[in-house]
Amino acid sequence: MAKLRIQAKRFLSMVGGLKPRKIAFLCHHNADPDAVCSAFALMRLLSKSFRLRATIASPTGASKLSRKVSSELGFAVEPSLATEEWGAFVLVDTNTLSQLKEWEEQVRASGKPVALVDHHTRHQDSSEMVDINICVEDSTSTSEVVFMIAEAAGLKIDRLSAQALMVGLAYDTRHFTYARSETIRIAAHLVERGADVEKALTTLQSRMERSERMARLKAGQRAEMHRIGKWLVVFSNLSSYQASAARALIGMGADLAAVGGGKKGELRISLRSTKEFLEETQIHLGKDLARPVAEMVGGKGGGHSTAAGVTGTGDAANITRRILEILHEKLRPKE
Known part of the structure; x- marks a missing residue:
């Protein structure tokens, strides 16, 4: 936790130093619910402490289920990105720049700060490229990592952010089948902050396409x-x-x-x-x-x-x- 506190402090310092504070939260191609929900919650958390202009984007857009989730939670995931408009990039649930598809070279060439928030196995390419790398590999979801950042930095999680993180947790743990003890602890805290487990599971229900x-x-x-x-x-x-x-x-x-x-x-x-x-x-x-x-x-x-x-x-x-x-x-x- 001590290391995470240091990383979270550096991350907040980076955000606070941006002028103007314009951040693009980038998810991998065909972004899943954990990616878009953790990006949304992180964006809201930072917006409570800083005046941000922000967007969430995924190359060619999010998955069908993620579009349903984002619609129910009240946010959008953009399928296009003008990199020159943004002062920094935060890669969410995306452990390598190649997952950004056609945006990879634009982000590399921008010269702007890049942070990564993830739970996948660290990739050398990203470790060398990003300025701040918050990767907790034993977490079951990036939503867990976002909660841990908020906890380490003392950021207040509101009801909507808690619900988004609950959906992300539920999705990446296959409805808590792969939950660890830390997952259950975090889920309990999210419930205390207003998250509804049953509603999260219902949000993730979707008829598979033919x-x-x-x-x-x-x-x-x-x-x-x-x-x-x-x-x-x-x-x-x-x-x-x-x-x-x-x-x-x-x-x-x-x-x-x-x-x-x-x-x-x-x-x-x-x-x-x-x-x-x-x-x-x-x-x-x-x-x-x-x-x-x-x-x-x-x-x-x-x-x-x-x-x-x-x-x-x-x-x-x-x-x-x-x-x-x-x-x-x-x-x-x-x-």
Whole structure:
């Protein structure tokens, strides 16, 4: 907490020193509810202490569910950004600049202060680029990190900010399935500040689009299964909805699922595993799989212990072979 207090103080000092105070809170492409809710809450927290002109933006816009969430909470996520209009950038739930897509080079070339607030595995690219890096890797969501910043800096969380953070917590923990003790502590504090858990869960309810349901079914049809010891490792390929399909394969019984594919020469791979697989093998998808695979495809990779992703170029079949090589090496019985 002492380190976080220092980081929070530096962050507030950066914001306070901006003239004019114009900040763009940037979320990753197709931003999920944790990203947009943590950005919204952080923007409101800072606005209580400083007079800000601010925006929340995500390349090409937020996800369908995030648009529903933002509409219910009363804020907007912009799909476009004029970088020259803003005095600083805060990357929220975004651990590498490549997740900003076409905005990456604009932010790099702007020469303006960049802060990062996140909970994913630290990425060297971002660590070198940002001026302030507040990354709490063992947190289950960026919403948790925003609460911790507020707590460390003595910032007051109002009811609407508390509700936004509750939605973010609920989303990234899969309705608290992956909650840790700190998550429950934070959730309790948010309730004290006016957050409604039941309303947060209702906000996250959404009928899956037909195209996504079809993609999941196709992933099952194309599934290629490998057995490594006691573990079932499943690969599939889709041009879209890779993350959703990987989650579906886990739900069908896979211990680890990897779904790859893409459009226009870009390759995207989504990795998912069960909590049991992580606890017994200690294989962290972000560090142990996504990073080495990203190096092979000349792209970027990272994420959480049980959910990670890679973007780059190359052949999905080669990636399957590389993942299997890594798994066989790490799961080889110790002599």
